[in-house]
Amino acid sequence: MNLLPYHSETLVSALSKKEILGHLIRVTREVNFLDSRTQLDSKVKFNGMIGQEGFRISKAITRGNTFLPLISGEVESTPRGSIIFLRYRLFPGAIFFLAFWSIILLSFSAYYFLAVDNITNGLVCLGLTLLNYAIGIMFFHRQVKVSREVFHELINFQMKGKE
DSSP states (O other): OOSSSEEEEEEEESSOHHHHHHHHHHTEEOOOTTOGGGGOOTTOOEEEEEOSSEEEEEEOOSSOOTTOEEEEEEEEEETTEEEEEEEEEEOHHHHHHHHHHHHHHHHHHHIIIIIIOOHHHHHHHHHHHHHHHHHHHHHHHHHHHHHHHHHHHHHHHHHHHHO
């Protein structure tokens, strides 16, 4: 497991670049949380944007999930199919809050260690910093696993239809 909220992978597919992007377009919608009609479609697997060269998507959800990964991908054509480069990372807001609370707790630790000379409180704050970060990384990687399964299922499903 990576100690940063980041994961990358490379997939090789027998599908062409056009087929992969076309299939992603069919199961991806642009996010509009103000229009409840767009959230009822069960065929939608991802929210985001699909471009000519790549995409930025996240798994479609019905309730909030702080540690949901943002999937950035690029598709390159090859003579026998395509190569998909995927990068999973936290959304900027989630990175901000994870960093914010880590810095606040580290600041309290430094205050207790250096200014007040209270080792117990300093160790508690340092432990909470590590716990906060570890739990954030653990939840992120759990959500990466779920998002990867949905993406891989999508690509494998399309390949089964071609056989």
